[in-house]
Amino acid sequence: MTETTNDNVTEAELKKEFDDLYMHIFKYIGDFVSIPTQKYNLTFEAFMVMENVARSKNGQTLVELAKLEGVSKSAIARQVNVLLKENYVMQKVDPNDRRVKYITLTAAGSRVQRNLAQATDERFHRWLGFFGKDEAEHFIKVLHQANDRAVAAGFVGFDSLHDKRRNSNRGRTHGGRTSD
Template sequence: MTETTNEALTEEQLKQEFDDLYMHIFKYIGDFVSIPTQKYNLTFEAYMVMENVARSKNGQTLVELAKLEGVSKSAIARQVNVLLKENYVMQKVDPNDRRGKYITLTAAGSRVQRNLAQATAERFHRWLGFFGRDEAEHFIDVLHKANERAIAAGFVGFDSLHDKRRNSNRNSENHGRLGNL
């Protein structure tokens, strides 16, 4: 909080604190984790898709990736399209079901994924050193609680927050529940 006081903050003051923290901390965290991916023309989200593909021996389907990431198939397809364009992944047809396609890393994608894994690990260790383990664990616990409450309010992954078609139909019914986030 910007001011130390024993008095409870008004709702307006809480909103101002939230807005300030969003602009100065959460956006910073997004930028902080995304810096290593930028030199490869990727977002952090696309890198996370690469991580999930790399963990799989035979690749992942779009449906499997969507489930792992907690977003819609169309959200994963957008990330995979970027990875395909950059030649970091390829699609292999399932020999048992020609309709099924598995996403696998290319040789270039494997190199990029390893480089990014090292770079993101280094950035994480810097972050951990800055906060210390106890504060980092507390911060992550608070974010888990926020995520659980967002899911309870009807949001499933960040895609549902950004999907204007779904949100326009939900805004009136969820508006009252958003205060519980």
């Protein structure tokens, strides 16, 4: 797509460019980062959960993981269920409070997490080499601005755009955010 330098671009033209960019860039980025995880029957999101679990010495609870990822507990539970099914994580009950379960990596999960960390690092460096550090920093800055504006508009990041519970009229608005 050619760049538009005209200051009089219509909203319809902007929408078409946005749609085209989504189809050719944003979906590509999602696919690009997800390719290594497919080999292990995982999504990139599930791998990110594994990364957070791997960083923890004693494991993470669902609530802690949800907070780290900035998503709902049910969204994390879906990812953890996939990881449990693949035998990449296990749940350990807290001996002092049986209601608390810590998610830890299994031996297989540790191997997969290390393999994926290496593969995703390699893919990131390919991306960085393609754009260069300055352009990559600018791109990430623009994405942060978009996320900040989404949050200011009442979303908890772009993930909540798909969370009907957060976007329903059931929640009450507090300072632009919808409470659950």
